[in-house]
Amino acid sequence: MTGNELGKAKHLMEQGGESSRKLGYVSQDRISELPEALLLHILSLIPTKNVIATSALSKRWRSLWKMVSRLEFESYGNIYKYSENVTKSLLSHKAPILESLHLALTSDHIDGVYVGVLATVAFARNVREFVLDLRVYHGPPVRLPISLFCFDTLETLKLKNQVLLDVHSPVSMKSLRTLHLQGVVYKGDESVRNLFASCPYLEHLVVHRGPFSDNVVDFTIEAPSLKTFSLNDSSSAGENRRYVIKAPSLKYLEIVSLICHEFILIENASELVEATIRNVEQIGNENILGYVKSVKRLSLDFLALQITCPTEVIYSQLVYLEMYTHKLEWWTLLTLMLDSSPKLQVLKLIDHCLHQRSLEFKKQYKEQGTWNQPKDVPECLLSHLETFVWRNCNWGREEEKEVATYILRNASQLKKATFSTDPIEPKRLYKLATRKRMRNELDDVVRASSSCHLVFEFE
Known part of the structure; x- marks a missing residue:
């Protein structure tokens, strides 16, 4: 909420209070007198289930929630009922652009068909930021059809937990600038390569890999426009994993966990300005500090006995x-x-x-x-x-x-x-x-x- 908006809201509330006092009563619904743009901003900051509930307040509020540009739906258990409620809400939504949609679901088993339907409806609403968080207790990871992301409006994609990425060929995600992959499962090395080939203008990347096997040995990131990259790999099977990072525009690098890995290669990082390297131990190649020689700011936290430092490197x-x-x-x-x-x-x-x-x-x-x-x-x-x-x-x-x-x-x-x-x-x-x-x-x-x-x- 900007200073001008707050000033207008305060002015309207003072005006409403003054006119009410002149008539001998105090208004009980001053917030409804606020401008619609300000009300929508307020509604975008509270849980979506509470936003939808405001439709019962009065005629003024009946359809206001349908114009809110940020929606978040969370549920535990029944995927069918969850899918039905979310689909109904999205089909009733009237905002020309959906700025952000966050879908979070925790269940013993999640049918990927329902997730696919939800994603299809969401992208038809011109969503710009899509967050999908699936926590499956007993069932397999949920395969997400990559064809769903072939929309020009998608700028931010955040996938968390038991999401299976099977990208058998590159698709088109030319508007994508931010990508978060946290605990997701990949079909294999080729899926990773195809994924990054699909977003040529990617600028911000976060990769968190958990302590389970995700079928990827060579994790290759080729992103010519990438500016920031954060990597966290806590895998217990790390000795079989290798990283190759080809990002000539990279400016900020964060590696917060990388233990017992066979190899990491960062090619042509001459534009790198800032780097954070922590909990890096027993890497097969020993030149990790040599990759960051162009930085202006550097944070280090690792076991010096297990990393050979390149004595010939000058951090000019x-x-x-x-x-x-x-x-x-x-x-x-x-x-x-x-x-x-x-x-x-x-x-x-x-x-x-x-x-x-x-x-x-x-x-x-x-x-x-x-x-x-x-x-x-x-x-x-x-x-x-x-x-x-x-x-x-x-x-x-x-x-x-x-x-x-x-x-x-x-x-x-x-x-x-x-x-x-x-x-x-x-x-x-x-x-x-x-x-x-x-x-x-x-x-x-x-x-x-x-x-x-x-x-x-x-x-």
């Missing part, structure tokens, strides 16, 4: 680096990144509470190798680093203090260094003395930058 555009410090040998990766990022301006380290980690991890954490300082002070510390942040720092090892001290002593352009710690629980009040000592030690460090402001925070 990188100005913002965020790293998580709760994985083993994280400082080895930090040293490499500092040496390889000559223009780095912001360094942010993020830790997790040490007392929340497992006993096995704590043992490994204390026994891992020592930190080796760079032979020469990295160029970024001498010329560019202005901001240093360390969140949730607990410093369970001496090496962590050494890293902080090293940066303060060598970052000659540093303007601000912020250290934040977790709140101390009553049973761990003994940590107060440790933290006070830590603060005093940092205060005593002779900083390379005379203008560096040291800040301590409690989160």
